[in-house]
Amino acid sequence: MPRSKSCNPGPPLGTACFEPDQYGAVAACYGPGMVTSAFKYKRMTKRLDTLVRTKLWAQVLVGLFLGILVGLLLGPNLDLVERRTAALIGAWLSLPGQLFLGLVAMVIIPLLSTSIMLGIAGAGGGANLRRLGWRLAIFIVLTTAAAAILGAGLVSYFQPGHIVPAIGVPPPVPQQAEPAGEMLKQLPTALPQIIVGLIPKDIGDAVIEHDFLPIVLFSVFLGIAFVTSDKKTALRPLLALLEAVLAVSMTVVKWAMILAPFAVFGLIAELVANTGAETLLGLLAYMAVVSFGLFCLYCGYVIIVSVIGGMPPLAFMRISAPVQLLAFSTSSSAAVMPLSMETAVKELDVPPSVAGVVIPLGATMNMAGTALYQAAAITFLAQMANMSLGPSELALIIITLTATSIGAPAAPGASVVILSSVAGGYGIPVTGLAFILGVDRLLDMARTAANVTGDMVACRILRGVVSEYHPEEKPPDEVIVKNG
Template sequence: MTEPKRIRTRGLRKKLESWIRGRLWAQVITALVLGAGLGFLIGPDTGLVSAEAADLAGRWLALPGGLFLNLIQMVLMPLVAASIVLGLAAGASDPEKLRRLGGRLALFITGTTLFAAALGATLALWVRPGLSVITNPMPLPRLRPDPASLTDPLTEAAARAPDLIARIVPSNPLGAAANSEMLAIVVFSIFVGLAFVASSNQARLAPLKQLFEAMLEVSMTVVKWAMHITPLAVFGLTAQLVARMGVSAISTLAAYVGLVLGGLALLLMLYVVLVMVLGRMGPVTFLKAIFPVQLLAFSTSSSAAVMPLSMETARNRLGTPGDTASFIIPLAATMNMAGTALYQAIAVIFVAQVAGVQLSLPEVSLIVLSLVAASIGAPGAPGVSIAILSGMLASFGIPAAGLVFVIGVDRLLDMSRTVVNVTGDLAACRILSRNQEETETGG
């Protein structure tokens, strides 16, 4: 290579390094590609490394990812509490505005989650992905008699409702925080914030407000430290995922994986259309604005982990007022789990099909309604959906023989549905802030 060509190549390399260094999303994409490549090399598809060595290497590679997630989780409770309290306190001058915003957010979450669960059930009943992996030609018996022959499911659900509603209000907020019960902390923070709004002496509450502001500042500082290791975390987590699963494991469940990804894509399109129609923002502009958040969500599989970046994106790229973003994002990250509801609806029916269990239409309807309730308030952390799914199978007496297939590819699908969940959070920010703006201006 001649000297001029060498100089040009060196200059292009420096420009590329400088460009990547200044863009977190570019670093994450690079880490994803490199991690996937390394995971493939040490995974079961190549046979270059023994399974034991690959597992050990994967554990060490995932260490930065564990540190990243633990740093976020360490400050997540004070971050959520401070954000909600300050967001509500900012509305003390206009309680009516706060009431409208909360009501519209509840309507948005309930409507989209119900649609997602119904869509997932419909797709699973139509495509029937469980038939492609049936290992036992004879149907397995239900684990308990058909619920319809015992008690009306709707009556049973109505009998449980009072206890479930009462448990929403935490009797011990400190204990809830110690047990990482996010929904309890959200409810506690809402009550504290509403007390700010209802107080007739705002001056006396100033010191407490300053305390929450200090909590938020400290939490965000720790989050900024955590963001420095994001590329390493993404690289290690991706390498571990591919090394454990292998490409061949995904191909054997192509119908199930493809159906879930297709359903999530439809739900993502719904959010984009809602933002275009109700939020008055073009699809390309919206997707470009939220792409860094989606990328981090895909890498970490945690809505909670991207919460700080979501709030920053809502404020700076989607035109959401700061107090509105501080109110919506923590609530949505905890309760807005439409992607999870869609996935679980498909997974429950998939496992039932693998076991040869025929679900009646009333049972499918009850599954959809149950998933809406279970998904709203589910912790935004990796692996939570499997726990909810196991409970759902037990509730309907469905043998868990097919659950092994679901667990095998859960990490990949967890990453994908988290992208859809955070997209819904940011869509809610854009739509509700725009709607609020039109209400105030009379437009």
């Protein structure tokens, strides 16, 4: 396994050293022959990312438009085809889409669990990380959770999914809602049991039942155990095994993404054929709501950097604009990292030792824009299925999406994997994923720009942590910033 150019042969497991590589990512050392998974992962998925950026996204859009056209020809609005015949044709057209969803569901658990474990294990070590770690963790968790709440709240308020006719799912049996006052009275008694219930007692049962939150928590605990264990040498084979599982899972995702244009064509054609042209209004409304939510998130970041970071809003907007434009154009946080670090150090007055920790970790863990998008998408899918999500269900979905967004791999197809798994875990039909996949490229550009904005905001507000270094102490993690 190749090492980063800047890695010495003998640093201990978890010691990080950062240098932009030829792909614009930032490599980090695990020690002999071991590269931090979060950034090696980006190199490993270079071909997949290139496929999506150069060809696949256009093919998906073509599939979306052709699917809409075929669906309209088969649908009830024009009434050119008898209903039973149209349903039969739609079922066969949707076959690639069903295969696509099956491949995605097959690798969800190994893909996300190994990504979370390797991401946390690779982030461990280094004096910078110990000083910055808990502050950065608080920032990431709070902003990601707030973004998920915002996404779910906006879709719940504007209800774009109700514009779309129900997608053939029987509506849930209405139940008598429990008064809010009674729920608040029971909360102090029920809260300890709720917290205990989050701990997975049998991870095997959670895997079999696709109970997603215990799997995520189990992966987080194992990742923390990697960081805190003193058996660094003994852990290297296990980490290598996890990296191999991640590589195999990404290969399956690559196969699924090759099917994506045909999947979108077939699923959209079947959906429009069964429901009519009204589905298009829901699609436009969904895109508008998500875009508005991402704009609100951006405004929140500007307020944070102004109030806490002490930087004028217009100055931050001007400085961060080139980074946001590159992120919007490439939809890749990895490609933007060198420019993000250079901007943070030279324009935002951030010490290199802080930027060298915050920017690389933020590129894989600070995913507030992704959390907003996923929460909005899950709520939209539930509305399309005519399902009502109660406050407790929304809260669990937000917690799950917050955890998965922080640990999710920053690679094409990852959002679809997460959405299908979380939706299935809460009984939400994934038929509407064709909608989301069809416009995913456009929304991915916007949420990537929001994610890198959050990284630069974190750098600015955490730059004062460097003052905690003792004068005689040399910052352990040197950052080499290169143009391009």
